[in-house]
Amino acid sequence: MNDRNNVDVLIAGGGVAGVAAAAALSQLGLHVLIVEPLPAQGRRLAGELIHPPGIEGLRELGLLDDELGAVVKGFAIFPGVFRDDPNPMLLPYASSGDTDHCGRAIEHQVLKEHLLDKARRLPGVDSWLGARVTGMEGGADRPFTALVQYEGREQRVSARLILGADGPMSQVRKMVGIGHRTQRYSGMMGVEVEDTHLPHAEYGNIFLNPAGVAYAYGIGGGRARVMLEVLKDADSRESIRSHLSFFPEVFCKDIERVLAAGKPLAAANYCIIPEASVRGNFALIGDARGCCHPLTASGITAAVKDALILRDALRESRLDVRAALQRYSRVCGRLELTRRTLAEELREAFLAQTPEDLLLHQCIFSYWRTSPQGRVRSMALLSTLDSSIFSLAAQYTMVALHAFRLLPRWLRRKALGNWNRGMLKLLLKSLVFQQTAISQWFKEHYAKLGAPG
Ligand SMILES: Cc1cc2nc3c(=O)[nH]c(=O)nc-3n(C[C@H](O)[C@H](O)[C@H](O)COP(=O)(O)OP(=O)(O)OC[C@H]3O[C@@H](n4cnc5c(N)ncnc54)[C@H](O)[C@@H]3O)c2cc1C
CATH class of the missing domain: 3.50.50.60 (FAD/NAD(P)-binding domain)
Known part of the structure; x- marks a missing residue:
């Protein structure tokens, strides 16, 4: 050798x-x-x-290098059809004026x-x-x-x-x-279009639709990426049609032109847990x-x-590989748990396929609408700036409490039974998160005690 x-x-x-x-x-x-x-x-x-x-x-x-791609200042989330409600929920990374703290899309x-x-x-x-x-x-x-x-x-x-x-x-x-566990959620189709009609330039635009999540963001050079989710067993043409009906009309025309000219790129969305x-x-x-x-x-x-x-x-660990890998595994395990749990909870809430998920969906938006601090904390979790499962558990509880604010709305719709079921699920989940946070702490604590060095 x-x-x-x-x-x-x-x-x-x-x-x-x-x-x-x-x-x-x-x-x-x-x-x-x-x-x-x-x-x-x-x-x-x-x-x-x-x-x-x-x-x-x-x-x-x-x-x-600085000049690559396009600046991203946070997420702009459209909760429904653009024509009905063109004002997204803005979740900036930083308070206004702080241009150093930005993301990029490349x-x-x-x-x-x-x-x-x-x-x-x-x-x-x-x-x-x-x-x-x-x-x-x-x-x-x-x-x-x-x-x-x-x-x-x-x-x-x-x-x-x-x-x-x-x-x-x-x-x-x-x-x-x-070995690993796998779950396939859905597929994703993507096209590149001109960024002229991108609704919120400088933000990652997210459109929430029961047919799946759609994204649109600038990638620099006058171009924007559009990604459309296609749920398992769904017809892809139907899904595209549904997604486009949520977009602004002019932007929708740009996308249709590109789709007519060629096949979109495709990918699968998985959850993989080794x-x-x-x-x-x-x-x-x-x-x-x-x-x-x-x-x-x-x-x-x-x-x-x-x-x-x-x-x-x-x-x-002064290059002691065994000790370093144990520490690496511990810290990364913690970060991954928070990231995966957040993605799963948001996905369920955003698709809102059951009354319980719909309640969570409404609670999240009520939390964001009424709490600027809540928006900042959520964005810290979404962007991995805060990767603590304790923070996620605490925020989930804050969100769940918004169900009480929403009670009159559900009563007016004569949906008290669904509200009760949803509330129970939110409270149970909230307890599960607290328990996950505590057991994660014990797991790490004992792993640390058993670690070499
Ligand atoms: C549709 C979609 C949208 C996404 N959007 C975002 C987003 O907006 N932002 C974000 O942060 N993440 C996003 N992600 C996730 C992101 O793409 C991945 O987290 C990231 O690319 C992971 O990088 P990686 O280097 O781990 O893996 P990969 O990018 O998959 O790289 C693996 C590399 O390993 C090489 N390889 C394969 N087999 C071998 C072998 N036997 N020996 C040696 N090399 C090998 C491959 O050629 C490849 O270059 C998205 C994912 C999907 C599917």
Whole structure:
């Protein structure tokens, strides 16, 4: 085995997570190798909107130039048909005037190529492009070694730390024997249109519709991305028609023109929960470590945070891989629990397919309408600035209490029975969240006591 087959860190996958990890670990003076197949299928529908913590993380890692993509100041949420109510609920990241604290939206392929190009120039970072991890040897009491298909032959690469950054359907995760639970929610279709008629430029526009969630945001260069959700078993043409009926008419015409000219991009929306995020000298990162419905647009931000947490854990443990991975697993597990729970709860409430969900939906909007502080706190959770399950539990309770404000409305509609059922569900959920928060605290506390060092 020569030097190029013996590195400090091998990273399977050169997406956002892999590249952020490469940049973060090179800051510790480690020799990092990125293995990336560069699939030839062209443009892909995936993450583009990056929240401020993700942007700040990418800048800190030296991976992002300012002029890329479009500025995002927060979410503009349209609760119904635009014609009936053109005023969205605005959830800005920051109080007015603070322009430093913004997110960005960058076309996915442009973002991916930019990040990979930047990372390859960093000191200590090597990359094998057109290569793929095809097997993992070791495990049990031996460290893992990776088998990599590169330059027409299989090569064995040994590393002190191996990262699986190969996306939600990670094969490397399978190779080391980490199982996972999967739930497929829905599909997503996406087109690129002119941004002239984008309703709220500089915001991530979210349209809530029982047919699914739709997004629209600028991506720079006069272009905007539109994503339309297609629920499981739903007819895609019907879904598109339904989504378009929620949009402003002029914007709808722009989208129809693009749809008539060619096929939209497509993707699937999954929730994936691996049974572990580390094993021996191996760790999962980014979507491979877990992903949820893209409703909160937080996958990229979470991947960047993973990389920073891993770097800090290695630094604190003085490069003791085993101790660092235990800490990494603990902290990331906490963040993922909050992110996934939030996405699931919001999705149920926004689709509002049962009277109970409708009550939650109305409670959320009542909370946002009446509490500027509540809007700020919600946005902190949505953007992962606040990743505490305790905060989520506390906010859920605040939201649930709004059911009492809404009681007269439900009484007028003679829907007291549904209100009672909804209220009971909200209170039970609120208790479950409190309990989850407490058991998470105990889990982490005892894991910390058992951790080496
Ligand atoms: C429709 C949709 C919309 C989304 N919108 C947003 C959004 O607005 N904002 C947001 O933050 N997130 C969003 N997300 C989530 C976001 O796309 C992901 O969280 C993010 O791309 C994860 O990056 P990753 O590097 O973990 O995985 P990926 O981007 O999947 O990268 C994995 C890499 O691994 C490589 N690879 C695969 N197999 C191997 C192998 N055997 N060996 C080596 N390399 C391999 C692949 O070529 C790929 O480059 C969205 C997702 C979807 C599906």
